[in-house]
Amino acid sequence: MNRFNFPDLGIGIGLRTVHYAHILDTQPDVDWFEALSENYLDTGGRPRYVLETIAERYPIVLHGVSMSIGGTDPIDFDYLRKLKELARGVNARWISDHLCWTGVSGRNVHDLLPMPYNEESLRHTAARVRVISDFLETPLVVENPSSYVEFATSTMTEWDFLAALAAESDCGLLLDVNNIYVSSFNHGFDPKTYVDAIPADRVVQVHLAGHANHGTHIIDTHDNVVIDEVWQLYGRACARTGDVSTLMEWDANIPDFETVHAEARKAEAFRGSGESGVGGRRRKGSGESGVGGRRKSSSKSLRHPTPDTRPPQDAEAVHV
Amino acid sequence: MSDAYREVSRESGVVATTLISDPRPPTPDPLALAPLQEWMQSVVTHPGDVYEAAEAGAIGVDTVVLPSKTLQPIQRVGIYHSMYMLRMIEALEADYEALAYAMGEHAFGHLVREYVQRFPSRSYTLNRLGDHLPEFIAASDLKRKTFLADLARLELAMTHVFEEAEAAPMPPDAIASVPPDRIEALRFTPIPAIRLLTFACNADEVFQAWREERVVEPRRGKTWLAVHRRDYGVYRMPLSQEAFTFLGSLISGETIGSAITKFARRFRRMPRQQELFGWFRDWSEAGLFAAIAITEQER
Ligand SMILES: [Fe+2]
Numbered sequence: 196m197n198r199f200n201f202p203d204l205g206i207g208i209g210l211r212t213v214h215y216a217h218i219l220d221t222q223p224d225v226d227w228f229e230a231l232s233e234n235y236l237d238t239g240g241r242p243r244y245v246l247e248t249i250a251e252r253y254p255i256v257l258h259g260v261s262m263s264i265g266g267t268d269p270i271d272f273d274y275l276r277k278l279k280e281l282a283r284g285v286n287a288r289w290i291s292d293h294l295c296w297t298g299v300s301g302r303n304v305h306d307l308l309p310m311p312y313n314e315e316s317l318r319h320t321a322a323r324v325r326v327i328s329d330f331l332e333t334p335l336v337v338e339n340p341s342s343y344v345e346f347a348t349s350t351m352t353e354w355d356f357l358a359a360l361a362a363e364s365d366c367g368l369l370l371d372v373n374n375i376y377v378s379s380f381n382h383g384f385d386p387k388t389y390v391d392a393i394p395a396d397r398v399v400q401v402h403l404a405g406h407a408n409h410g411t412h413i414i415d416t417h418d419n420v421v422i423d424e425v426w427q428l429y430g431r432a433c434a435r436t437g438d439v440s441t442l443m444e445w446d447a448n449i450p451d452f453e454t455v456h457a458e459a460r461k462a463e464a465f466r467g468s469g470e471s472g473v474g475g476r477r478r479k480g481s482g483e484s485g486v487g488g489r490r491k492s493s494s495k496s497l498r499h500p501t502p503d504t505r506p507p508q509d510a511e512a513v514h515v
Numbered sequence: 516m517s518d519a520y521r522e523v524s525r526e527s528g529v530v531a532t533t534l535i536s537d538p539r540p541p542t543p544d545p546l547a548l549a550p551l552q553e554w555m556q557s558v559v560t561h562p563g564d565v566y567e568a569a570e571a572g573a574i575g576v577d578t579v580v581l582p583s584k585t586l587q588p589i590q591r592v593g594i595y596h597s598m599y600m601l602r603m604i605e606a607l608e609a610d611y612e613a614l615a616y617a618m619g620e621h622a623f624g625h626l627v628r629e630y631v632q633r634f635p636s637r638s639y640t641l642n643r644l645g646d647h648l649p650e651f652i653a654a655s656d657l658k659r660k661t662f663l664a665d666l667a668r669l670e671l672a673m674t675h676v677f678e679e680a681e682a683a684p685m686p687p688d689a690i691a692s693v694p695p696d697r698i699e700a701l702r703f704t705p706i707p708a709i710r711l712l713t714f715a716c717n718a719d720e721v722f723q724a725w726r727e728e729r730v731v732e733p734r735r736g737k738t739w740l741a742v743h744r745r746d747y748g749v750y751r752m753p754l755s756q757e758a759f760t761f762l763g764s765l766i767s768g769e770t771i772g773s774a775i776t777k778f779a780r781r782f783r784r785m786p787r788q789q790e791l792f793g794w795f796r797d798w799s800e801a802g803l804f805a806a807i808a809i810t811e812q813e814r
Contacts, residue, residue, distance in 0.1 A: 233640045239680035240708070241747035261639035267549040274639045299552045303636045304559060305602055306595060308552075316548050343594040345581045348546045383584055411585035412594065 196437065198396045199334050199367055201289050204254050204440040206459050206466075208452075211445070215245050217452045222252060225456055229442050232259035232290070236277045250285035256400070256440070257282055258369075259292040261303060262327065264337065265310040265320045266296035275330050282331070289399060291336035291369045294320070294357060311346035312356040317363070324364035336399050337361070338369035341377040341406075341415035353378065354392040361397045368393065370436075371402035372428040373421065373444075377413045386428055395435040403429060403462065404444040417446035420458050430465040438466045545574055554579065558592055562632055565593035603631045606641040611648065611670045613725045614663060626652070642678065645671060662733040665718035672710040672742045673749050679708035684745070684802030690795055697809050699772030703765045704806040708744035711754075711763055713737065719753055745802045752801060757782060758794050762803075770810050 196203070205226030208214075212234075217223070228249060235246050249255070261274065282290055295307040310316050328335045339357055351359075361368055370393060372386075379386035403426075405419025421429075421443075433439065443459035543550060554574050561568030569576045569589055580588035604627045608615045615623040634647040649667040652660055684706060693701060716733050719740050724731035739759035741752040754762065760781055764774035778786050798804065 237640060237642070238678040240678045240744065244681070244747055265548075267552050271639065296552055298636075299549070299556055301637050302556065302560075303638060304556060304599060305606070305636060305641055306559070306599065308555060308559070308595065311548065311551060319548055344588070344591040345583070346551070347579055347581055348551070381583060412583070412591075414594070 197367065197399050197439070199289075199399060201336075201367065201399045202440070203438045204256070204288065206462050207254075207256070207440065207442040208455055208459055209258075209442060209444045209446070210246070210249065210255075211449055212242070213449050214452045214455075215241075218249060219245065223452060223456065225253065225459075227254040227256065227288075227440070227442075229256045229258045229444075230285070232257045232278055232281065232292075233261050235281055235285075236274070246285055255285045255287050256442075257285070257287040257290045258338075259290070260305070260307065261297055262292035263297040263303075264292055264294060264323055264327070264335075265316060266299060267319070268299050268301065270323060270326060272330065275327065279331050282333075289333060289336050289367065290331055291338055291367075291400065293338045293340045294360070295340045307340040309340065309342040309344055309346070310356075312349040312351045312353055314350065317351075317356060317359055321360050321363035324360065324366050328364070328366060334365060334367050336367035336369050338371050338402065339374050339378075340371075341374040341381075341413075343381055343412060343414075345382050352384070352389075352392075354389045358392060358394050361394055366397070367399040368397045369400045369402060370398050370432055371404070372432055373402065373404040373406060373425050374415060376422075376425045376428060377406050377415045380408070380413045386424075387431060390428055390431050390435070393432075393435070398432070398436045398439055400440040400442060401429060401432060401436075402442055402444055403459070404446075417444045418448045421461070426461065426465065429462065433465050433467070441466075546579065550574075551579065555592075555595075559595045559599050560631075560635065561596065562628055565589060565596040568592075568596055600628060600631075603627055603636075603644070607645050607648065610642075610645040610674050611667060613722050614648075614666050614670060616725055617663065617666060617721070626655075626657075642674070645674070659733065661735075662716050662718065662721075665714040665716055666722065668712060669714070669718050669722055669740070669742070669751075672712055673751075676708045676710055676742050676744050677749050679706075679744065681708070681747075682706045682805040685799075685804050685806055687796075687799040687802075689804075689807055690799065693807070693809065699770060699775070700810045701771045702768065702808050702810050703804045704808070705766045705803060706743065706805045709766065709803055710742045711759060711766065712740045712742065713759070714740065719751055722751075741803070743801060743803055750801065752797075757786070757790070761786060761791075761794060762798065765804075 207227035207229055208225050210218075210228040210230045230246055235243050246255070257278065259278065263271070278290065281287070293307045294310060296310065297306065297308060298304045310320065324335055324337065337357070337360065339353065357368065360366065370390075372390070375386045375389045379389065403421045404415070404417045405421055407414045407416040407418065429441075441459070441462045443455060445455045445458075449455065550573075554572055558565070558568045558572050558576070561571060563571075566589065569592070576588045576592055580591055582588055583591060604624050607627050607630070608623070618626065630648060630651050631644075633651060636644045638644070649664050649671055652667055653664040657663060690701070715737060716735050717731070717738055718733075719738060721731050721733055737756070739754040739756055741754055741759075741762065743750055743752065757778070761774050761778055764777050765771070769777070775786060
């Protein structure tokens with residue numbers, strides 16, 4: 196168990212538009228869902244309705260791509276206000292985003308841009324994470340990104356930076372073992388060293404995903420199954436953290452729900468109990484509360500993780 | 516020339532440049548976090564190729580980025596640079612599928628490249644990226660820009676309607692309960708998820724044909740359309756000019772009486788009773804109105 200007492204939700208799936216109908220129709224036996232925050236802000240349409248309906252039955256975690264934790268623009272409190280409201284509305288168990296920046300001078304590049312790892316950026320990022328966690332009234336959970344460049348101004352490794360950031364800002368960690376593998380290939384370090392150096396008691400969640408190996412470098416495409424080396428890293432991480440909330444990300448060339456779920460459930464082989472945690476159906480009625488501790492009273496039943504924004508057009512528009 | 520420098524005239528007539536004092540704080544480190552992020556953003560979002568982007572940057576790529584065993588610094592930055600434009604094209608293609616099809620891949624890609632220079636994303640969501648595309652097309656020198664701007668306006672309206680706030684429509688028979696002598700004083704509250712559009716061409720017909728994988732050539736001639744949402748689905752309702760005018764009056768908050776007066780002025784005739792019955796039946800069944808109220812002062 197992590198130091199924040201965030202529960203092991205079991206093995207979850209990233210909630211994607213192409214699976215909405217399947218989930219609503221069949222209520223599959225999946226432990227939990229992770230929703231991309233930005234897809235559900237500023238919309239009163241079907242995405243929000245679907246998320247709220249799914250949240251009635253399954254635990255939800257909100258995962259963002261636009262918080263720009265390491266950015267040098269002012270923190271966007273309008274965004275955080277909406278995010279906090281959404282988290283309360285769907286009883287999000289926690290909120291995560293990436294160790295990165297997404298734009299400056301008011302612009303958003305919609306990419307998880309890499310940070311230089313040095314004292315200046317550590318102080319800057321830790322201060323922002325503290326402010327964000329205070330505002331959200333929950334410890335922010337920070338994910339290690341995939342990256343394709345290393346800066347000349349870096350003076351420490353990513354794992355040392357992440358550990359120091361977590362200690363200084365008291366945040367949780369979302370350990371993406373695929374990202375560790377991708378970055379280790381791109382930058383030439385041993386991924387096992389990374390996994391071994393992470394403060395295990397701060398790891399709230401793990402991400403699994405596939406990638407595209409171009410020989411000279413790897414791109415984090417989220418369009419495929421998890422490779423064996425990444426499963427081994429997952430096992431190594433679990434040996435340190437104990438059973439931990441685990442999520443399969445699949446964002447491009449997304450196959451049917453059962454295929455994604457089957458890939459995710461391979462994680463069971465690496466988990467101590469061999470079965471899922473407290474998530475999903477078995478947790479129903481457990482009374483466990485999410486961010487802000489409030490439950491909505493509704494009775495209504497980037498590849499980089501670029502948010503999926505649209506349902507298939509043919510499902511949405513009919514000529515009258 | 517910096518303020519810290521002064522031209523000093525000597526008796527000899529020699530003009531020299533001398534640093535006499537610097538009252539400003541020391542120059543910020545160009546590799547500090549803020550300038551580094553400014554630099555990287557400018558390179559990543561540069562419309563040219565990565566070499567042109569690097570050339571235009573304030574700092575040399577090799578000064579900022581380390582090589583890997585397999586890639587040079589510029590190749591590593593190039594990964595972010597190439598993915599930026601692909602992401603912008605992909606996002607706008609999702610919002611403007613029919614437009615992208617009508618323009619063709621190459622022309623649409625070129626349009627996006629120019630558009631994001633003028634209207635880069637300033638939102639935490641990509642859903643707002645395309646908000647200015649119709650006006651950008653209308654102001655462009657594209658061939659067929661009238662048709663393309665119309666098609667873009669249609670698809671943007673569909674995006675906005677898809678995302679609007681939800682409001683339950685009033686029961687279809689709500690108007691039937693209003694006494695006949697109060698009908699003219701009725702005022703309607705539209706659902707938020709509705710947009711009325713006038714086109715200079717047959718944009719909706721072309722859009723529908725694209726949906727059905729048929730080909731319909733764009734034709735000049737005004738057309739009118741309502742885009743609305745029902746049960747979280749987006750619908751398109753072609754309208755006659757008369758129906759469009761009447762519905763427009765109601766949606767802008769006028770009473771039925773006032774809408775009739777405006778209609779009569781515009782078309783030099785009163786709306787026929789059959790016409791009105793048909794419109795209200797269709798609009799009520801489509802759930803275009805959230806509520807009705809009788810305006811007392813208009814009696
Ligand atoms: Fe991830």
